[in-house]
Amino acid sequence: MRDESKNNGPLLEIKNLQTHFFTNEGLVKAVDGLDLEIFSRETSGLVGESGCGKTVTALSIMGLLPSPGKITQGSITLQGRDLTQLPERKLQKIRGKEIAMIFQEPMTSLNPIFTVGHQVEEAIIFHQGKSRKEAREITREMFGKVELPSPEERMNEYPHQLSGGMKQRVMIAMALSCQPKLLIADEPTTALDVTIQQGILALLNKLQDEHSLAILFITHDLGVISQVANRIAVMYAAKIVECAQAGEIFRNPHHPYTLGLLNSIPKIGGGEKRLPAIPGQLPNPLVPVKGCRFHPRCFFVKDYCLEKEPPLAEIAPGHKTACWRHSEIKAQSN
Amino acid sequence: MKAKMVNSPGSQPENLSLIHQTRGQEFWRTFKRNKLALTGMVVLGFFFLTALTGLFLTYGREPFFNPRTVRLADRLRPPLSRPHRTIPEENRPRFGIYILGTDDLGRDVFARMLQGAVVSLSVGFVAVGISLFIGMILGGIAGYFAEVKLLKGVTVDDVIARLIDIMLCFPVFFLILTLIAILPGNIWMIMIVIGITGWTGAARFVRAEFFTLKNQDFVIAAEALGIPRRRIIFKHMMPNALAPVLVAAIIGIPGAILTEAALSFLGFGVPPPHATWGNILAVGRRFIFDAPWIIFSPGAAILLTVLSFNLFGEGLREALNPKLRIR
Amino acid sequence: MLAFLKRSLWQRVITLFLISVIAFLIIHLAPGSPAEICPLNPKFTHEDIERLREALGLDKPLPVQYALFYKRLFTGELRSFKDGQPVLGKIWERFLNSLPLFVVGTILTWFLAFPLGIKAALKRESFFDRATTFFAYLLIALPAFFLAYLLIIFVVQRFDVSVMGMTTFGIEDAPWAFRWNNRLWHLLLPSILGAAGGIAILSRFVRSQMLEIINQDYIRTAKAKGLPEDTVYYKHALGNALMPFITMFGLVLPALIGGSVIIEYIFAWPGMGRLGYEAIMARDFPVIISLNFIAALLTLMGTFLSDILYMLVDPRIRL
């Protein structure tokens, strides 16, 4: 199934994306030369720690960058159209209709003064030109699909009457109501409890099959991503450092950061020995690191890592990594 | 190799906190970007200097500029005019001209303005000082001891909240007028009345601030460490509540200056012999068509001072509020 | 919902009671007992005290005085010291005079402040935003009485009309069109003046409120849905941004008295503010106390009204 879609080329292709924030403190390169391909019917995972540029990437795709942020270079191509070049008016037609997005905080992502039903209908009416009645019908159907209990009643309720998990389901219903091709899910379960998280992840998996949807799933949690993603890209300090099939990433990490992340997660039944933690702190976005951006925290660092930045290179079919010493790391990680 | 990956926490790399800036530096950097606020600060500085020198130059029995000299021959002279030749030498203005003209009694408006600057600014400061004092104490009590029950389930917070409600129900300016009409009128009474009718803002501010602070982890941590309550309130909570209160004060001062001016204008303000910007204006009111300069000087001075205070205060608020700061 | 209303009403009844006591006690603030002449306070003459003693029953214990005063007020027996007119009737007459000033001023304020504030917020940092910001600060800083005289000088010299009072004296026989025109001229200036400061302050509030809402997550959601900008801002953002102003709307009513003293004084407008001023000048205590009390009553009614409005508009309270 995946091979078939690959033949048709990616649904969305990001090339050398540079998103910069011109803050008062200085230039922040929130995304600094990012390449990413998203295929239909696939879930692409984007993993990284806070401040690494995951969310900025998503907002760049949506064209919703907040104020001091600008795309300075690169292209985001959705089926032949470069989104960075489209005027706002055309982007509006794409947002919600072709690309939809759900956010981390279901608590604050819905407008408190409108019923949740109305908020879903609104997009349907705008994008599909349906009548209010038809839109209501579609909304009810969507509420059923996202497994909200008694959808008819829910539609007339306000956000504050729903729990966090239910609100996230409403957000999903809203996002999928216009049959988008791509759904961007930005940490959709981070604010929810584990037992609720499972339900949302299962729902996303189910809906992806039903709607042959492409999902860009953004999270900091390697555990969560392994439940949903087909491909995983690991991001560190505004760049992708490793990218491969999900299983491959976990079995064969080739970048010291990926390896370090995997090792530093405590495992149940893993005993009481110390966790192999990555030393040091997250990089300061205002101060760019010369050479490989991971070198100050890397156990494999050599002199040349301080000089030149490694490119994201394909080291095996479908497996790219940005490390000068990836071959040695592979040997040691086993 | 695996063993080496175990990281001991002692081996922290050194280049970590790269923005090494004190709060003061950070504040100043944010503040000075706001050109309007900066201008406001400079103008305020100028007014303070003027008020201070004005205090010296108009003080005493024979001041450098005498605001009390009455010259009936030189009534309602326009600015920059020369005194009448009948004016005796000792009553002539300095430099031989009336810089801002004269009023209906031939008093030098410039000298009166100088004297008024001190009075107007000090009314502003003292009145707001009183407001803040009451507001901080009541607000602090309401915020910190909010849940303490007094009787029959009525909490401390309830009582103070009701008090604030009551204050808010009175039309402030009318209330001030009423009080000043009843109480013996002198400059201190005016400061006090403006002060005690204006504390609700500060109280609500401090109350909200203490409410949040009380539940902040660092305050709970202090309690967990067995730090005495008095020290928690004054060392941990007060300094953190002070910044917004300071801003409220800065923005409150021009309000008090305006109120005093309005009172003087209506004839309820600071009684003679003190000149204030308000009562200079009140005098000029009767001659607006014949001698408009009399109202222009105090009007413009009030306008500039209040404007600078507000701009400066807003700049402070912005620079002190981490939420408004763009990170 | 009903419980919310009940509580809200009950609280206000208590507040009103406390206010009635305080308003009444204000005159006892005068040094010593109000029934004694204080040599330090030349504002009180012997006759003043005598009248007070008689009108307020100052010989009786405080609670009786209190009950007596409000009984007289509500039965319309309370009379002004100055001219012996019933206080309530007097206030009512002046209230009717103040009303047009108040209505025009409020309409001006709200209808100008909102579009200005919203536009400034949506075009943040633009020339328009900077310009309105500057003028707002200017208006806030301009003392109303100073601005009033600037305007009077301008209007009188430029248009050669008189603006003092409610109408020009001695035009009762003029044709109605002329009289209306005349009234309008007289109404316009004080209304604009009354509104000026309000416009400045309110538009600032609207701007900051709007800015805050624009940064909310649900606005991002609305944008992510692909809704057109107008829908995002005027439906999703404005709806929420308006909430706090419901409270402010309730506080508009008391401005009928407190806010108008200076303007009515300058323009010799025979309204409530001027009545208050005159009463204070004449130490007409029944009128002073009644005005303070009525202002508080109006405030409480206003805030109660805004509570009800809130309940109708905000779904979070409605339940």
Added chain:
Amino acid sequence: MTKSLLRVVNLKKHFPVERGMLSRLSGWVKAVDGVSFSIDAGETLGLVGESGCGKTTLGRTILRLLEPTAGEIFFEETKLNELSPEELRQFRARMQVIFQDPYSSLNPRMTAGSIVGEPLAVHRRAETKGKREEMVGELFEKVGLARHHKNRYPHEFSGGMRQRIGIARALALKPKFIVCDEPVSALDVSIQAQIINLLQELQEELSLAYLFISHDLRVVAHMSNRIAVMYLGRLVEVAVKEELFQNPFHPYTKILLEAIPEPGVIKKQKTGLPGEIQSSLNSPSGCSFHPRCPLAKEICSREEEPQLQEKEKNHFVACHLR
């Protein structure tokens, strides 16, 4: 009976729910509702549960940062409930707390050095100022900070380093017991591991006892000797870690365990738990878990709330069906 360091008996903390002035009480939030357990010296008891289950309230009530509604707390056989405010203040040196949010847990207007030094000064642990400075320096080194960091303000540090300052502050008075309230939840994955290691090292070096609160079972599993599972203000299962993972009795524990997403282990098509955690304001009759329990029988809603019972040695469960 062995003497435990901390013993909690039937602890309750209820918050009144009332609105506005003169309003009548409309109910109680039973944040902690009859909790009993004990912790030995040098031991870590893990406490897991979802948001709103009362974990944090329990942690704070044990330290008497919140006054318990009912129940008893014994620390080294001293009954904490009966201490006077001044006695309690002195006693606080022996038990400390580490917070979740590294940003709000440090006073932004004090330097790192004075934050750590303040308890030493207040409790007169150093004779001279120089001695105190020296002790602060030692504490800084102990938690992996440099001595010269003590003149800096909290906002100059990253989240992980702030957490280290918080730990140094908690250690200053040489406590025997620390409540760790989600100490790593706000940190990034790569920093989490550093702090976890630090806490473990300190525990071994200073033989500390921890009550380790977290919603993340992976972290709790790594840290703890024994684990207590909390649901709606009550403990539903308490057991030694290995026993709990191999042999969970309570259906809620089972679901929690299944819900942990483990990296690299792909087990799609789990559905999680139906419904949402109830508010403890209107807890249902009978077992508070029964509305969400996949195994619920009639007895669960009919009978009283099940009590914690020892089903196997050192394995306590509160469930009608087990």
